[in-house]
Amino acid sequence: MGLQTPKSRLTVAIIATVLMLGSAVASKALAPTQRMAARYAGVSLETLIPREFSGWRIDDSIIPLAPDPTTTAELASLYSQTLSRTYVNASGQRVMLALAYGGDQSRELQVHRPEVCYAAQGFQVKDAAKVTLQSAFGTVPAMQLVARRSGRVEPITYWVRMGDELVRGNLEQGIARVRYGLGGSIPDGLLVRVSTLGDDTGAQYELQQSFVQAMLSAVKPDARPYLLGRPAGAAS
Template identity: 35%
Template sequence: MIERRDLLIGGACFAAVGLGAALRPSRRLSLLSAAKLGPLIPRRVGRWQARNTAELIVPQIPGSLADRLYSETVAQIYEPIDRAGPAIMLLIAYGATQSDLLQLHRPESCYPALGFALEERHFTNLSLPADDPVPAVALTATTSTRTEDIVYWTRLGEYLPRTAAEQRLARFRTALNGVVADGVLVRASLLRNRDGPAQFKVLAGFLTDLVKAMPAADRKVLVGTSRAKRMYKG
């Protein structure tokens, strides 16, 4: 005779199998309409102009973690056209597949791994036309010789998660819909004197200008479809 406990255990096992099948992605979602992201990123952003430099080239080592995580990385230095103010470092990392094994790495984990201490961190919103802000994170990373202010955001499918927990939830929601989504991390940073004021507003203004300077049809790869459409209408 089958005991009730065995039925419960068996039922739980079948439920787990069913859930696993339901979470098995059946299609991909990519908001990158072009073959490459790099050509879509403008060299003129507001009052900043991209410098012709190889300083921020990110090498792709076959088989490395970065090579597996990201399909493409765009790195560039932008300088104020009037030479008034610091240069801004832009890094955009795009991954065609976001899963439990392959997912965007946030600066909160990357910078400490490189020996930086995180001294300040808070949430912020980047203002876009049509009153549809982008949820972003501002933080300061320091070493004994370097102080770097950073503003960044991430997109996973149509979600813009601000924390690792939100990122896991976004991945779960897309999986429930049978989707493997793409993802992007957009990060701007600059160096400043340790005793000087934080430059988060400068970085936020640069990133806002970056999105506005992109072709309207391609902004979705950075901010998602709905924000891009409302921005276009606005």
């Protein structure tokens, strides 16, 4: 390789500077700016899910445990709204419902899946599997898993909405986030989790499926996309 003259070095420096500036401008131009959360600005989790529906009502005798201050601070940074309730039916069966909504699903702020949250609280998380729930409003891609700690056995069913679609696992979340970003959108996200207590996981999952069907039917039609997203081509 020959020696560079001062003039050639100057030319290389100018080209490198132009390329860096061009990259910075392109990055800024491609940065997503449209927040999908704006579509749901008026939605409140407290009123989204009825307090009583299809034989289920809130069990006021069950007070959800408050997380420690560190966890509380982390939740506040991730989610703009959260909801935690326990429902009971006439047979005394109970289902715990938790919703967590975040308006900005960037990598740093994306919703935390139960596999991560339960493990952080000392639970052993096993038998995680992708499932498809049936509902009167179409199929719901979801996850099921079992969390165990000190004799407590908690089967869990949950799904995650990112923007207009339901995603399962880090890979699907990441692909959706990139796809929305390339389209100029910042997706919002919602975690919907139902869980029960009991060793018979098959029976518990059936109970959860029944609860989910009843809950989705009880939600107002115009608010249902908040829980399930919108099929491709549907009106916003």
